[in-house]
Amino acid sequence: MSDYDLKALGNAKISHLRPAKTDRFWFGAPYYPEHWDEKTREKDPERMAAAGFNIVRMAEFAWDMIEPREGEFEVSFFDQMIERLGKKGIMTMLCTPTAAPPRWLTVGFPKVVRVNDNGVPMCHGSRQHCCHNNEMFRKFSWIITQKMAEHYKDNPYVAGWQTDNEINCHFSECHCESCQKEFQKFLRWKYEGDISLLNKAWGTAFWALTYVAFDDIETPKRSKPTYVNPACELDYFRFVAFSVARFQHEQVEILRNAQPKWFITHNGIMRLVDYRGLFTKDLDFLGYDRYPMFDNDHQNRDAGGAYQLDHVRSLSGNFMIPEHQAGPGGQMPYFHDNPEPGEIRNMTYSSVARGCDSILYFRWRTCRFGAEEYWCGILDHDNIPRRRYREFVQIGNEMKKVGKEVLGTSVFIDCAVASGDFDSGYAHATYPLGLPDPGWMGGVAHKMLYNSGYAVGCVHPEDDLSGLKLYIIPNWPLFNPEWVPSLEKFVKGGGTLVISARTASKDMDNNVVPETLPGCLRRLAGVSVEEYGKLNRPEQRPFALKFKDKKLKSEIWYEILNLEDASVMAKWSGRHLDGKPAISFRKLGKGNVIYAGTYLTENILKVLIPELAKIAGLKPVWPSAPGGVETVLRFNGKKKIWFFMNHNDGKVTVKKTPAGENLITGAKNSGKAITLERYGVAVIREG
Numbered sequence: 001m002s003d004y005d006l007k008a009l010g011n012a013k014i015s016h017l018r019p020a021k022t023d024r025f026w027f028g029a030p031y032y033p034e035h036w037d038e039k040t041r042e043k044d045p046e047r048m049a050a051a052g053f054n055i056v057r058m059a060e061f062a063w064d065m066i067e068p069r070e071g072e073f074e075v076s077f078f079d080q081m082i083e084r085l086g087k088k089g090i091m092t093m094l095c096t097p098t099a100a101p102p103r104w105l106t107v108g109f110p111k112v113v114r115v116n117d118n119g120v121p122m123c124h125g126s127r128q129h130c131c132h133n134n135e136m137f138r139k140f141s142w143i144i145t146q147k148m149a150e151h152y153k154d155n156p157y158v159a160g161w162q163t164d165n166e167i168n169c170h171f172s173e174c175h176c177e178s179c180q181k182e183f184q185k186f187l188r189w190k191y192e193g194d195i196s197l198l199n200k201a202w203g204t205a206f207w208a209l210t211y212v213a214f215d216d217i218e219t220p221k222r223s224k225p226t227y228v229n230p231a232c233e234l235d236y237f238r239f240v241a242f243s244v245a246r247f248q249h250e251q252v253e254i255l256r257n258a259q260p261k262w263f264i265t266h267n268g269i270m271r272l273v274d275y276r277g278l279f280t281k282d283l284d285f286l287g288y289d290r291y292p293m294f295d296n297d298h299q300n301r302d303a304g305g306a307y308q309l310d311h312v313r314s315l316s317g318n319f320m321i322p323e324h325q326a327g328p329g330g331q332m333p334y335f336h337d338n339p340e341p342g343e344i345r346n347m348t349y350s351s352v353a354r355g356c357d358s359i360l361y362f363r364w365r366t367c368r369f370g371a372e373e374y375w376c377g378i379l380d381h382d383n384i385p386r387r388r389y390r391e392f393v394q395i396g397n398e399m400k401k402v403g404k405e406v407l408g409t410s411v412f413i414d415c416a417v418a419s420g421d422f423d424s425g426y427a428h429a430t431y432p433l434g435l436p437d438p439g440w441m442g443g444v445a446h447k448m449l450y451n452s453g454y455a456v457g458c459v460h461p462e463d464d465l466s467g468l469k470l471y472i473i474p475n476w477p478l479f480n481p482e483w484v485p486s487l488e489k490f491v492k493g494g495g496t497l498v499i500s501a502r503t504a505s506k507d508m509d510n511n512v513v514p515e516t517l518p519g520c521l522r523r524l525a526g527v528s529v530e531e532y533g534k535l536n537r538p539e540q541r542p543f544a545l546k547f548k549d550k551k552l553k554s555e556i557w558y559e560i561l562n563l564e565d566a567s568v569m570a571k572w573s574g575r576h577l578d579g580k581p582a583i584s585f586r587k588l589g590k591g592n593v594i595y596a597g598t599y600l601t602e603n604i605l606k607v608l609i610p611e612l613a614k615i616a617g618l619k620p621v622w623p624s625a626p627g628g629v630e631t632v633l634r635f636n637g638k639k640k641i642w643f644f645m646n647h648n649d650g651k652v653t654v655k656k657t658p659a660g661e662n663l664i665t666g667a668k669n670s671g672k673a674i675t676l677e678r679y680g681v682a683v684i685r686e687g
Contacts (some may be wrong), residue, residue: 004189004242008281009252010264016459017410018317019357019636020285022263024054025403026159026358027396028090029378030323031056033081034065035367040383044364045088047385051378052396053090057322057360058082060095060165061127063144064102073147086157093265093322093360094148094158096251098141099165100127105140112137115176117221126371128170132247134178145251149258160263161255162322163248166289168270172240175219179243186239188214201509202231230430234510237426240272245279252282267322274422275315276460285357288312289323292347293336302630302647305347307446307458309354311439313411314420314458318355323362324348327376327388335374341387342679345395346645349681352402353632353643355411359399361392402663402683405641412633413457415449415470415618417442420460427478427510433534435556441474441500441599448605453620454613455633465490470616472498475599479504481520488524492589496616499525500596501532501557517559518595525595526565526586532597533558543574545582545604547611552604558582559597569594592616624656629676640686646676660686 028048033041048056059066059078067073082092106113106124112134113122122129130137152158191197195211204210209229211217220228220236252264266279267287273279280286292305312319325347328338339347344361351359363377378392379385419442428438442458449456449470461483465471471490473479491497504519506512513519517529535543535555543558544551547570558572561581570583586593592615600608612618622631628648634641642658652675659671663683674682 003246004186006246006249006278008278009249009256010282010284014276014281014316015463016314016317016413016457017464019408019410020318020320022285022320022357022407025399025407026055026091026093026320026360027399027403028053028055028057029326029361029364030060031058031081031364032061032367033058034062034077035369036365040365045085045090047379047389048085048090048364049088051389051393052400055091055093055159055358055360056085056364057093057095057162059097059148060162061097061100063097063100066097066148067102067144070104070108075148075151082155082157091157091159093160093162094152095162096141096145096148096164096255098130098144098251099167101130101137101140105137106130109136111177113176114171114174115179116171117173117175117224119175121176122171126170127165128168131174131176131178132167132243133174133182134176138247138250141247142250142254145254146258149255153259158262160265160284162287163251163264163266166267166270167244167248168240168272172270172272173219174240175221179219182243183219183236183239184214184217186242187217187235190235201511202229202235203511204229228430230427231510233430234423234427237272237430238274238423241274241277241279241422244273245277245282248279249282265320265322269312269315272426276420277422280316283316285318285320286312286316287320287322288356289362290321290347290351291323291325291329291336293325293329293339296337298337301347302350302628302645303447303450304443305350306354306450306456306630307443309351309356310413310446310456310458311419311442313355314460314463318357318410320358320360321351321356322360324351324359326361326363326378326392327366328374329376330374331371338376339388340679341391342677344388345391346647346679346681348395349643349645349683350630350632352399352406353411353630353634353645357407358403398664401666405663405685406634409634409636409639409641411457412621412635413455413459414468415454415616416457416459416468416472417445417449418461418471418473418476419458421476423480423508424476424478427506430510435502435534436475436599438475438477442472444602445472445474445600445605448602448609450630451627452609452613453622453625453627453631454618455621461487465495466493468495469618470496470498470612472600473500473503475500476503478506478508478510479520480508484520484524488588491524491591491593494590496592496594496612497524498594498596498600498612500600501559501598521595522564524588525584525593526563526588527581527584527595528562528564529597530560530562532560541575543572543577545570545598546573547583547607550607552607554582554598554601554604556599556601561595561597566593566595622654625654626652628652629654638687642684642686644674644676644682644684646678646680649678651675651677651680654682657682658684658686660684
């Protein structure tokens, strides 16, 4: 078998509706006992147990302790910690410690380090400085993984593993000697050893780029001296994604062979990792590190956080959060807001509502030294429990009931934005034209549907679209023609599909399609694009959409549409566009296709969303929930669990609620009004 024909070891079937493959709701924190003396650690097991912990994560940055010198292994310290916690009912998720190799490795084998596009090698003293393609580094990663797996395979207190740590968090591209050779091998495999196929796919006739052999190809480097070939760069991005998937795959294979009962996950979401590909198919469930306070606008954290969580769920289904913000966080250039009392609990319930099936908070105790000495955890630097700890005690004890109830359920949505495709996202990155990222535009559409109270989510075009009433594709230039039949089926079955400008303008090689736009979607949409342009100074040459009796500013892009099998929904107003079709509407089967020849910005969607909802038959997920109350339904068959999270800066009343049991209080809920304090939550099992 080719080095590149790897088969997934885990559950290869992924879907936004898939529950996490776990028999319990894991609740705990990353734990770094190696940072503390025995006196400081003394009360940790009792305090963790009181907070409802049933798991900790350990050892992801402890390679230097486990293998202090090449070939010498010492695990007694972690053995003691694992047993001590285990006797209190707290299991351990171990990590392969390959994100921070020891100094003996990087100094003794200097070619293992990554090299940036200026040819500068990374140096020891931080993390993630070694190359995933370097054979020597891969060899040492196999050895440390094998040694740890063999040692812990029968340990009753080890529940599972996290591979590495936040792969590609800080540094995703590498141009070292190993990457040059592996990139050539990757291309030889992809193009079946035929250099003419590569030349055709990359369009190397442009700028005299024609290659005569795969060994002549180098990794693309931007601005060295000028713009790089977008087809070449996308293949390089695919190569980087494959490299990290293979690196992880080798570790997963060792772990699964040692103990098939272990769960295996990884924590993301980072650059140049294909989270719908081999990388995630190898895992039992994906992990997502959630730090809401990176958004300094607290009024946007609920909508922005919901979009991020829904995006993660679109990749493979329900997920674990191996790191959730536990306090203010900061490194050298920044320091986040300190969550107010009740705010972390509120965010926790939003996470669980939107697909989190296990959660750990970063970190147990705030470190007093190192690059993350102000990434504040549950306990402060002085080891004294304060309000954050008391809040986690409350959450942990609530999750003993709520967590058990949500396992096996999926998140209900009936409208969604397209999300989660590696090729489409990074194709834009190779040639952005100064236009907004498709993911950013998806966030705008998601936010408007979220703020309107609809059951919105994110779904990949190849995923199960059944149950959706409205589906929006937000400016995806690269679009796989293989997705079109399922979209047509969705529409004919009664769905409303909204396609926005520039979608399907690129092929799978990241070249402009030869067909009249919108390319492979032209027949489905019933329109063609006559003319397009970017609006660089819209205040000087203003254009607007005329929709019913309103004029809506269009400030990014315009397309003049030819109606081939569709009618006009909105026209252009202004200059040479005046009166030309801007948004089209096509009735197809039981459903509808809408093509918008512009970018659907917030001001446009504010007016358009009510019309789209009317066409699609959308209704708010819980009509009596007031604005600022996030309402989410998790379900499995007849089982329904309703989440209500108050994000308003004051208490609110939900006038009518589902009848059933309040899982937080244990009280019977009659279906009448409930009052939610600021950051207040209610979880009701209907029936």
